[in-house]
Amino acid sequence: MLVTIDGKKIKVNKKCTILELATKNGIKIPTLCYHPDLRSDGKCGVCVVEVNGKLMTSCNNDISDGMIIQTTNERIIKQRKINAQLVGCNFEDEEEFRKWLKLSNMPDIDELKFKPHASQELDDSSHDIVMDFKNCVLCGRCIQKCRDIQTVNAICYKGRANATVVTKSLGKKLIDTNCVGCGQCSLVCPTNAIREKESYKEIKKLLKDPKKHIIAQTAPSIRVALGEEFGLEAGISVTGQMVSALKKVGFKKVFDTNFGADLTIMEEASELIERIRKNKDLPLITSCCPAWINFIETFYPEYLNHLSSCKSPHQMFGALIKTYYAQKTKINPRDIIVVSIMPCTAKKYESCREEMSVGGIRDVDFVITTRECAKLIKSFNIDLKLEKKMQFDNPMGPGSGGGAIFASSGGVMESAIRTAHYFLTGKEYSAIDFKVLRGNSGFREASIKIGNKTLNLAIIHSLKNARKILEILKKTRHKYHFIEIMACPGGCIGGGGQPKPTSKEIIKKRAKASYEEDKSLEFRQAHKNPNIIKVYMEFLGKPLGKLSKKLLHTKYSDKSKCGL
Amino acid sequence: MKFLLEYLQKIQNKNGFISESDILEASKQFQLSPAEIFETISSYEKFNLWTTSEKVIKICDSPICHSKGGENLIKLAEKLLNTKIGTYNKKFIIESCQCLGECDKGPVMTINDELFTNLNEEKLKQIFKDQKLI
Numbered sequence: 001m002l003v004t005i006d007g008k009k010i011k012v013n014k015k016c017t018i019l020e021l022a023t024k025n026g027i028k029i030p031t032l033c034y035h036p037d038l039r040s041d042g043k044c045g046v047c048v049v050e051v052n053g054k055l056m057t058s059c060n061n062d063i064s065d066g067m068i069i070q071t072t073n074e075r076i077i078k079q080r081k082i083n084a085q086l087v088g089c090n091f092e093d094e095e096e097f098r099k100w101l102k103l104s105n106m107p108d109i110d111e112l113k114f115k116p117h118a119s120q121e122l123d124d125s126s127h128d129i130v131m132d133f134k135n136c137v138l139c140g141r142c143i144q145k146c147r148d149i150q151t152v153n154a155i156c157y158k159g160r161a162n163a164t165v166v167t168k169s170l171g172k173k174l175i176d177t178n179c180v181g182c183g184q185c186s187l188v189c190p191t192n193a194i195r196e197k198e199s200y201k202e203i204k205k206l207l208k209d210p211k212k213h214i215i216a217q218t219a220p221s222i223r224v225a226l227g228e229e230f231g232l233e234a235g236i237s238v239t240g241q242m243v244s245a246l247k248k249v250g251f252k253k254v255f256d257t258n259f260g261a262d263l264t265i266m267e268e269a270s271e272l273i274e275r276i277r278k279n280k281d282l283p284l285i286t287s288c289c290p291a292w293i294n295f296i297e298t299f300y301p302e303y304l305n306h307l308s309s310c311k312s313p314h315q316m317f318g319a320l321i322k323t324y325y326a327q328k329t330k331i332n333p334r335d336i337i338v339v340s341i342m343p344c345t346a347k348k349y350e351s352c353r354e355e356m357s358v359g360g361i362r363d364v365d366f367v368i369t370t371r372e373c374a375k376l377i378k379s380f381n382i383d384l385k386l387e388k389k390m391q392f393d394n395p396m397g398p399g400s401g402g403g404a405i406f407a408s409s410g411g412v413m414e415s416a417i418r419t420a421h422y423f424l425t426g427k428e429y430s431a432i433d434f435k436v437l438r439g440n441s442g443f444r445e446a447s448i449k450i451g452n453k454t455l456n457l458a459i460i461h462s463l464k465n466a467r468k469i470l471e472i473l474k475k476t477r478h479k480y481h482f483i484e485i486m487a488c489p490g491g492c493i494g495g496g497g498q499p500k501p502t503s504k505e506i507i508k509k510r511a512k513a514s515y516e517e518d519k520s521l522e523f524r525q526a527h528k529n530p531n532i533i534k535v536y537m538e539f540l541g542k543p544l545g546k547l548s549k550k551l552l553h554t555k556y557s558d559k560s561k562c563g564l
Numbered sequence: 565m566k567f568l569l570e571y572l573q574k575i576q577n578k579n580g581f582i583s584e585s586d587i588l589e590a591s592k593q594f595q596l597s598p599a600e601i602f603e604t605i606s607s608y609e610k611f612n613l614w615t616t617s618e619k620v621i622k623i624c625d626s627p628i629c630h631s632k633g634g635e636n637l638i639k640l641a642e643k644l645l646n647t648k649i650g651t652y653n654k655k656f657i658i659e660s661c662q663c664l665g666e667c668d669k670g671p672v673m674t675i676n677d678e679l680f681t682n683l684n685e686e687k688l689k690q691i692f693k694d695q696k697l698i
Contacts, residue, residue, distance in 0.1 A: 154599070157606075160662045
């Protein structure tokens with residue numbers, strides 16, 4: 001195909017959209033509603049170009065032979081400005097709108113002349129997400145994520161023409177819908193109309209209280225993404241700088257949730273072996289992902305017995321901080337405040353669950369997302385890039401490489417198999433890297449031979465695929481032994497609380513960084529981590545022991561809302 | 565039944581509105597999520613969502629009716645009924661709505677399923693009186 005773009009003749013072999021072709025050739029076209037991972041609906045109309053003299057949106061029109069494309073002239077710019085004004089009619093703060101336009105390569109507009117037609121109240125009923133549709137531009141990315149990728153359908157459009165709004169299913173409050181809190185909507189929202197329920201300001205206040213012993217723990221996927229908030233490229237690990245910045249902010253200790261991940265592996269691998277031995281409740285399904293837990297509780301409660309009873313890593317770690325660490329340091333557990341820095345919005349609700357406390361003391365007091373963490377650090381005028389590298393605190397940590405790879409989809413499975421192999425055969429697997437378990441597909445299957453037994457495994461990410469595998473389970477119950485499910489595309493590195501923008505390309509880079517971190521560590525299997533061995537010797541006893549069961553395991557219950 | 569709209573229309577004709585349990589039932593029958601059915605209902609002005617009012621008044625406010633005087637009619641209706649658009653009580657619910665497909669006869673409104681066309685202020689007052697709303 002021969003296409004002329006801005007007077008330049010280009011030969012194209014592969015079919016692509018006008019926008020993709022322009023970007024490839026270094027021509028910038030402003031976009032507002034376009035997202036690389038989602039279907040382009042051409043809603044905002046800001047990306048218009050002239051094709052053979054006609055105005056056309058470039059994000060959802062494919063190129064064809066002989067096209068003559070003009071990407072900028074007076075008419076196009078005039079049209080773009082009108083379209084931007086229409087998009088912005090819901091914005092309350094004009095300044096903010098202009099700032100946002102600037103970020104999207106848009107020329108500045110003169111004035112906002114269109115008035116909003118439909119308004120909605122702010123909805124902060126949910127534990128995880130705040131929906132404030134004042135700034136909604138009706139791009140529809142959130143609905144696409146919720147409907148097509150997560151199949152949750154908690155949000156939808158309402159009305160027609162200029163009365164159209166994005167609202168919650170059946171016009172209810174968010175907490176009364178089926179929302180699982182994955183936060184993918186907030187990750188793609190271009191204007192922060194949907195955002196996480198922030199709690200970093202509360203933490204900032206508490207940090208000034210000298211009586212409180214405030215501890216931060218950071219998830220494996222934070223270190224490979226936090227840098228992006230400070231202008232670094234995706235895929236650069238900032239572990240050391242992050243620890244030092246958090247210390248400067250005022251956290252007494254900064255622990256590594258990888259250690260919690262190691263604990264999860266010890267427990268979950270033991271659970272897997274026990275279930276295989278008893279041939280009961282197979283397949284075992286992982287329970288690290290709180291949005292997935294919400295999903296199975298609301299949509300498939302009949303499969304709850306397949307879930308691993310393990311708490312998620314940060315909850316396990318929180319429980320140990322308030323018992324083992326408190327005993328060791330002789331601090332009253334009521335004075336300890338555990339703040340988890342997570343890539344996730346659903347963990348906010350998880351930490352408030354009744355099941356997640358022991359003797360009236362909550363395992364984790366606050367959960368903040370990666371984005372909030374960056375805001376917290378920035379509010380102290382700290383630039384992460386300039387920080388010196390520091391090590392995580394002891395005695396609980398550092399974690400093993402098995403914990404580090406929890407960040408990406410397939411990581412939990414890989415670490416669990418590393419340890420389960422050792423538990424079953426008493427030997428390490430010949431190669432530590434299980435290449436068959438890695439990849440980008442949302443539905444991966446593999447078989448691994450351990451001793452004389454072959455295990456059928458499945459690795460799932462995004463809830464669309466979770467639904468798919470549960471439908472398969474309805475038919476062939478015993479094909480699989482072990483299934484890992486993560487609600488967010490790509491696993492935690494693509495989590496709902498991660499820096500914006502997040503796209504498939506960026507997720508790949510983050511995954512690479514976390515696998516590199518695994519390789520760089522001395523101990524790469526949870527059961528080899530000397531700190532883990534010590535905790536079990538000094539305090540917990542053995543995996544699935546009495547104390548482990550009390551502190552590290554939990555139960556889940558049917559929370560279906562009659563399919564709402 | 566094969567078509568969602570046909571199904572919804574039957575319920576609307578029978579009950580005068582579509583309730584939450586109707587939506588859930590429809591979602592099972594058509595293998596759609598309740599949100600999608602809600603979305604469909606909300607984009608057709610002739611469907612009513614779980615209202616318990618006796619009369620549903622909808623005054624068209626899409627561009628054509630709006631420019632033909634619909635804007636003033638809405639204000640007048642608010643004044644006559646001493647209420648605000650979007651509020652409801654036992655007797656009636658009043659809403660502004662999008663196009664009803666009768667643009668040539670605008671401005672238009674519907675009370676329950678009855679259509680009133682070529683409205684002006686006099687006519688509106690008379691209709692409200694006939695319907696025993698004022």
